[in-house]
Every structure is written in structure tokens, then in C-alpha cells.
Amino acid sequence: MTAGATQPAVRATLEDVARAAGVSLATVDRVVNRREGVRAKTVARVEAAVAKLGYRADVAAARLARGQSFRFAFVLPTGSNSFMTNLTEQVQRTADWLAGQRGFIEILHVDVFDPDVLAGALENLSPAYQGVAVIALDHPRVRAAIDELATRGVAVVTLVSDAPSSRRLRYVGIDNPAAGRTAATLMGRFLAGREGTVAVIAGSLSLRDHIERQFGFHQILSSEYPNLLALPVIEGRDDSERTRELTAALLARHADLRGIYCCGAGNRGIADALEASGRAREVVWITHELTQYTRRFLVRGTLDAIINQDPGHEARSAARVLLAHCSGESISPDQERIRIDIFLRDNLP
Incomplete structure (x- = not known):
């Protein structure tokens, strides 16, 4: 030394x-x-x-000395949504860290677009779990299933999409209305006074995060950019082929289409339709989540901006919140606040 x-x-x-x-x-x-x-x-x-x-x-050592451990279920979507794939990978990494804290994660994949399937999965969870993190549908049956878990003493954290009137312990995700407002401001500024229509594509209006994003988007677009008319929201169910067909139809039907805001996924379909139409540099496109695909579309100029949430931060935060609750420890609210990131081609990490 x-x-x-x-x-x-x-x-x-x-x-x-x-x-x-x-x-x-x-x-x-x-x-x-x-x-x-x-x-x-x-x-x-x-x-x-x-x-x-x-x-x-040393809390982990104390748990070890007492022979105490906790099991948590992370209920994540089925399908090929790139962001959810990234989130799954981050949950797996978090599981490695959590094991050293005497906490153990098991991942369950469920069709979260179907309220009966999601509620059934929550209702039939093993009683061995002390905590659950779930991509939630804000639906009566799903809320009832969350409430039943809470009644049984199981801590529930909603992840990415919330069910705020349920008895969930905490929501871990971005402020979605603010994310939608941010997208609208970017859209209005990018279009710089041009007149025309703007399409809004959601995955599902049963998902609260998608509802709140389009609400925030309409809030700003209608009040601050009267030259732009938002078309009725359409649902692509985060499926690339379905979203490609919907986007191609929009482009064919609306010669004055100036922008597309995707508040869900299915981005490969939007990119395919825009590039096939020859209007990829003409139509401003803003979407959510930095993935291998949206990065590629941003670099080549098909996509103009990405509103992002950090899946690693969300996975770690959900695990920390559940562990702290079960251990009777406190959390740092500032540490658990999920930020809204904005990525352009010029500031990609």
C-alpha cells in the first residue's frame, strides 16, 4: 500500500x-x-x-442466523414484447442479488391482457410466496385478486402498470400521464406549426399505463397544439404484425398524417409500415422504451424520440420494496422513484 x-x-x-x-x-x-x-x-x-x-x-446475516427467508413471485407477460423481455432479464439479474439477501424470486409468465387469466394466476398463487410483483390490469377482477392476496398477508407491488384502487403495497413505474405529456410536447415542437392529424396507438386500453399515457398526450396536444388533431386511439395489443397492419391503414387513409405516438409496443410493425410507405422521414414518430429494435430505428432516422423507463431500476426497486416490507425495514422513496428518460439519436447510451 x-x-x-x-x-x-x-x-x-x-x-x-x-x-x-x-x-x-x-x-x-x-x-x-x-x-x-x-x-x-x-x-x-x-x-x-x-x-x-x-x-x-447486517440484516442478511441476521436473517440467516434466524433461518429466515422470503419467496417472491414476479408475474410478467407472455409474448415477444422487447421491453418485457428486457424486464424479464433484469428480474433474473435481480434474483441473483436478492438470493444473497435471503430472498428468492420465481418468474411466472401470464397473458396480462386477459383479466380472467391474470386474476386466475394471482388467485392460484402458491401460499409459499410472501410477496408478488405484477404487471397489473386495472380491472375489477384483477383488483379483487390483489385485495385477496393482501388479506392473506401477501405484499403486492404493481410493476410498470398500476391498479391504484387495489390494496397493493406500492406502484413501481414512471408517472405515465407525465410521460404522455412529454411525448405531446416533443411531437408539437418537432412538427413546428405544421397542420394535420396525429395517430395514437396503444397496446391495450385495459392497461392503465397505456390509458394514462394517451390521456397525458391528448391533454397537451389539444391545449397547446390546436394545429394538430389526434385521431381516435387504436389498439395493437403490442403485436408487431397487428400494429403493422393498423399503421399501414392509417397511412393509406390519412394523407395529412403528420405524427404517430405509440404508447405501447409493436414498434417493429410501425417501422415496417412507415418505411414501406416511403413516408418515414415525413411522419414524426415517438414511442416508448429503449430496446434493440427502437435503438436501430432511432439511429437510422425512422424513429424520432423514445420515452424510456429503466427496467433494471424497476426490477431492483420492486425487489427492494418487497424485501423491506417483509423484513420490517424502511425504504428510501427517492431511491425507488423511477425516472422518465428521453432519448434522441444524439444521446443514446
Whole structure:
């Protein structure tokens, strides 16, 4: 080690606290875990030693010593949606980290567009799970299934898409109305006063995130860009072939189509239709989620902007929230806030 280098900090242990306070290890354990039976003066000495040494409990080690562990189910969509594929990969990576914290993740793939299928999957979850993270449909039966899990003492986190009137513990995802408003502002500025129509393509209007995005989009477009008329929302069910057909029909039917806002997925279909029409540089296209495909479309100029949410942050946040709840620990709200990213061709990571 070179002269002047700082020695790595050594984490204080319960034994260090006991020596500094001049008490037994058992007494320190009682004070740290807020158990009764210790005199006030002794509590004060132990707490002073904890503060002086900067002692922090090793929660994972404590769980290991107690033989305590938690199992969580992550209910994710079936299908070939690229963002959801990325999210699945990030959940798998998070599972590796969580295992060291005595938490274990199992991934279940379900058709989240079908409320009966999704609700049935939640209703039939194994009682071995202490927590669930789910891409939620805001549907009465799905809300009822979430409420039933909560009644059984199972913590539920909604991920990416929310069901806010349910008894879920927390929503982990972006502010979707704000994301839609952001897309509308970009659309209006990119089109710079041109008149015409703008298409809005959702995956499903049963998904609250898609509803909220198109609501925010219409809110800004109608109030601040009266030169642009939003067409009725159409649903592509996040399917590329279906979305390609819908986009091709829009392009054929509306000679004055100036922009396309996709608040769901199916982006490969939109790109195919735009490029086949010869209007890819004429129509402003804004979509969600940075994937291998949207990156490619952005680089070659078919796509103009991406509104993104970080799937890695969401996977880790959902796991942290569930683990903290089951362990009786606190979370940092700022750490769990999911940001809205805007990517243009010029700032791709």
C-alpha cells in the first residue's frame, strides 16, 4: 500500500459495540433489537457506542442466523414484447442479488391482457410466496385478486402498470400521464406549426399505463397544439404484425398524417409500415422504451424520440420494496422513484 493511502473501513460488529459499552453481547442484542428488560442507563451507553462506531446491522446475516427467508413471485407477460423481455432479464439479474439477501424470486409468465387469466394466476398463487410483483390490469377482477392476496398477508407491488384502487403495497413505474405529456410536447415542437392529424396507438386500453399515457398526450396536444388533431386511439395489443397492419391503414387513409405516438409496443410493425410507405422521414414518430429494435430505428432516422423507463431500476426497486416490507425495514422513496428518460439519436447510451 502506498504512503498516505487510506485503510479500508472495517464494519463494526455487535462484539465491538459490547466492548465499547462495557456490557454483554446479549445486552447489546436486546438494545439493538428494541427488546425490553434493559435499564435506561445501559440503553443509553449502548446507543452511544452504536453511534460512535457507526454500527449497522447486517440484516442478511441476521436473517440467516434466524433461518429466515422470503419467496417472491414476479408475474410478467407472455409474448415477444422487447421491453418485457428486457424486464424479464433484469428480474433474473435481480434474483441473483436478492438470493444473497435471503430472498428468492420465481418468474411466472401470464397473458396480462386477459383479466380472467391474470386474476386466475394471482388467485392460484402458491401460499409459499410472501410477496408478488405484477404487471397489473386495472380491472375489477384483477383488483379483487390483489385485495385477496393482501388479506392473506401477501405484499403486492404493481410493476410498470398500476391498479391504484387495489390494496397493493406500492406502484413501481414512471408517472405515465407525465410521460404522455412529454411525448405531446416533443411531437408539437418537432412538427413546428405544421397542420394535420396525429395517430395514437396503444397496446391495450385495459392497461392503465397505456390509458394514462394517451390521456397525458391528448391533454397537451389539444391545449397547446390546436394545429394538430389526434385521431381516435387504436389498439395493437403490442403485436408487431397487428400494429403493422393498423399503421399501414392509417397511412393509406390519412394523407395529412403528420405524427404517430405509440404508447405501447409493436414498434417493429410501425417501422415496417412507415418505411414501406416511403413516408418515414415525413411522419414524426415517438414511442416508448429503449430496446434493440427502437435503438436501430432511432439511429437510422425512422424513429424520432423514445420515452424510456429503466427496467433494471424497476426490477431492483420492486425487489427492494418487497424485501423491506417483509423484513420490517424502511425504504428510501427517492431511491425507488423511477425516472422518465428521453432519448434522441444524439444521446443514446
